[in-house]
Amino acid sequence: MIPFLAAGLHGAETEVLQSVAIKLPTGAEDYCIPDLVVVDADIDDHFIENNAYDPVCFRLVLEVTSGNWRDGLKTKVGAYAEAKVPVYLVVDRKHQRLHMLTEPEGSEYTNHRVHAPGETVTLPDSIGAEVTLDVEQIIKAGQKKAD
Numbered sequence: 001m002i003p004f005l006a007a008g009l010h011g012a013e014t015e016v017l018q019s020v021a022i023k024l025p026t027g028a029e030d031y032c033i034p035d036l037v038v039v040d041a042d043i044d045d046h047f048i049e050n051n052a053y054d055p056v057c058f059r060l061v062l063e064v065t066s067g068n069w070r071d072g073l074k075t076k077v078g079a080y081a082e083a084k085v086p087v088y089l090v091v092d093r094k095h096q097r098l099h100m101l102t103e104p105e106g107s108e109y110t111n112h113r114v115h116a117p118g119e120t121v122t123l124p125d126s127i128g129a130e131v132t133l134d135v136e137q138i139i140k141a142g143q144k145k146a147d
Helices: 002-006 069-082 135-141
Strands: 014-017 021-023 036-040 047-049 058-064 087-092 097-105 108-115 120-122 132-134
Touching: 058 069, 069 087, 069 097, 069 108, 087 135, 097 135, 132 135
Parallel strands: 058 087
Antiparallel strands: 014 036, 036 058, 087 097, 097 108, 120 132
8 A cells, every 4th residue: 555655645536445345347246345446535425335336436456366366367357347447456476476457448458567576667647646666565565464
């Protein structure tokens, strides 16, 4: 969350949140709870049900892969593209990569770039502020914490 907060994305126009569900257009009860989101500040006006909100207010969704890493890179790609989420970031813990997907069209993103540790990634201005991520730091932050 730190790079997003430092860029001023938690304020009057946008909020940086966790544990917020996005309603998906794929079915009556379909929703996802991403690891981190950047949403319009008026998100409460877009409440649907069960802590799920209309995708129209989501500017960015970030997922950290779990044991089933293909879910974040296959199933969720289609779901978020259909929901028209403008920027989808995937922290791929298994392969130590950051995926940035933009320009949703149908059930795909037309722009998919993969970044490795040692690189920096500047996110699209559409999220509301200039944010540059250090891939190595983002991957490290996404690692499981020791118990």
